[in-house]
Amino acid sequence: MKTKNAIKRTQQLLADLQGCAFDLRAKQSLKRAVKKLLARHSVRVLRSAAQEFPNDGMTLFYILAESHLAIHTWPEKSLVNIDLFLCNYSRNNNHKARAVALGLIELFKPAKISQHKIIRLN
DSSP states (O other), X not given: OOOTTSOOEEEEEEEEEESOOSOTTOHHHHHHHXXXXXXXXXXXXXXEEEEEOTTSOEEEEEEETTEEEEEEEEGGGTEEEEEEEXXXXXXXXXXXXXXXXXXXXXXXXXXXXXXXXXXXXO
């Protein structure tokens, strides 16, 4: 019998995207595209923040109803780092996390992808 307090397994998805075709200096376009992607997959954003850096890089951070998304851009290297964690507290979100990760990969159009999946407990 499953209980609400049972420990659940979930995924934290990490990705390094190299050789991105997306214009990483187009910060407003990036913010709009990520917001649209999260809405399309019914990921509820509680709060977001963006920090821009002198090299035109940016960190986007989203506090989500069931965890977080962090995106770090390095335009001078055509590199993006992604950290996505959707816990499974109220429902299984593994499929949603994978869909968002794939959507981000499609958005950035990288030449090379390095992905890691960490199994977490919550």
